[in-house]
Amino acid sequence: MFKLRHVAAGAATLALMATSAMAEKVLRIQSVLPNTADEVFMLNEFGKDVAALTGGSLTIEVLPAGAVVGPRDIMDAVDAGLVEGGFAWTHYWGGKHVAANLFGAPVAGAGVGMDNIAFLSWFQYGGGKELYDRLWDEMGVNVKGFMLQPVGPEALGWFPEPIKSMDDFRQMRFRAPPGMVGAAYADIGVPAVAMGGGDILPALEKGTIDAAEWCCPKPDSVFGFQKVLKHYYLQGLHQVVVNADMYVNGDFYDSLSDVEKKALEVAANASLSKSMSYRILENGKALKDLTDNHGVILEDTPADYFTEYSAAAAKALQAAADENDFFAEVWASQRAFAEVAVPFWAGAQTSNAGLGRAFADTLK
Numbered sequence: 001m002f003k004l005r006h007v008a009a010g011a012a013t014l015a016l017m018a019t020s021a022m023a024e025k026v027l028r029i030q031s032v033l034p035n036t037a038d039e040v041f042m043l044n045e046f047g048k049d050v051a052a053l054t055g056g057s058l059t060i061e062v063l064p065a066g067a068v069v070g071p072r073d074i075m076d077a078v079d080a081g082l083v084e085g086g087f088a089w090t091h092y093w094g095g096k097h098v099a100a101n102l103f104g105a106p107v108a109g110a111g112v113g114m115d116n117i118a119f120l121s122w123f124q125y126g127g128g129k130e131l132y133d134r135l136w137d138e139m140g141v142n143v144k145g146f147m148l149q150p151v152g153p154e155a156l157g158w159f160p161e162p163i164k165s166m167d168d169f170r171q172m173r174f175r176a177p178p179g180m181v182g183a184a185y186a187d188i189g190v191p192a193v194a195m196g197g198g199d200i201l202p203a204l205e206k207g208t209i210d211a212a213e214w215c216c217p218k219p220d221s222v223f224g225f226q227k228v229l230k231h232y233y234l235q236g237l238h239q240v241v242v243n244a245d246m247y248v249n250g251d252f253y254d255s256l257s258d259v260e261k262k263a264l265e266v267a268a269n270a271s272l273s274k275s276m277s278y279r280i281l282e283n284g285k286a287l288k289d290l291t292d293n294h295g296v297i298l299e300d301t302p303a304d305y306f307t308e309y310s311a312a313a314a315k316a317l318q319a320a321a322d323e324n325d326f327f328a329e330v331w332a333s334q335r336a337f338a339e340v341a342v343p344f345w346a347g348a349q350t351s352n353a354g355l356g357r358a359f360a361d362t363l364k
Helices: 002-022 038-053 071-080 100-104 107-113 116-125 128-139 180-187 197-206 217-223 250-254 258-293 303-323 325-362
Strands: 025-031 058-063 085-089 143-151 157-159 231-233 242-249 297-299
Touching (some): 025 038, 038 058, 038 143, 038 217, 038 242, 038 258, 058 258, 071 085, 071 143, 071 242, 100 128, 100 242, 100 325, 107 303, 107 325, 116 128, 116 143, 116 258, 128 143, 128 325, 143 250, 180 303, 197 217, 217 258, 242 250, 303 325
Parallel strands (some): 025 058, 231 297
Antiparallel strands (some): 157 231
16 A cells, blocks of 8 residues: 555656646747737737647746837847747838838738738748748848737828828828838828837827827727827728737747647647737727717728829839849749739628628618
């Protein structure tokens, strides 16, 4: 009897030690956002899936913006191993490599008509994932990337009064994203100013800027733009596709087991779908609240915006392709995909949009 108890006790001790060892791998991810952001909510959902798929051997801890380094230093910190992971939008690193823009925010749908769903088709089955995996080597950083959260299309933005044409728009000092997207605005004469999300409302209140964009109804309302601006334009081209992703230090990633690596991949694929589903509902609820309870007026974007911005985007894309071989390779892949897939998808979306609009009109 003593021997059996001794064996059982030994087995229990080994099991406890194994469980303890399994829980030792913690992937700390510093975000560019506060922990109250929707993106962080979805990042934590991703973390739950990873923990479940690995039986707890790999867990994820999300750190808020500024916890270890400033938002602009996250990629360098992950590269150096100061933190195991980072979370931002891919185009944030366009200064390190111009091709990051084609993965994070391909301006005007990369000029080939790709929306966020078509982009995912290219990414998962049209060769995009293989090019994305090469991006980090091209950038010269020791990271493994995982695309997690597609968003789009983003709203054109918020204005103090209706804009009837691009001439009206050009009178506004406008918060726009950095990089190629903002440069296209500058190219058509819009005084574009780049700033972080938390700085936008104070700048509007002080009159430093006149109008602004950030994202979509839910994130925009959280920042409180409706407190000072009431004219909201949903239709924009600047970020038809926007992708947030996670960067894992290459040495940390290499230390993971095959099961843990596969768990990151599977959870990331699940996050692509879950993020879009979550956004549709949350943005719908937010838009209803903005128009019902905050006096926000939905406006139609002037027609000349689409022609002028499309031309500026095409010019910027071609210039980047002429200057960088990898950018040209990625863009050529997107174009080849679009020539096959976009005619079908655009036709299908036309009927889908008409169906949805018909129902939406019954609610007015």
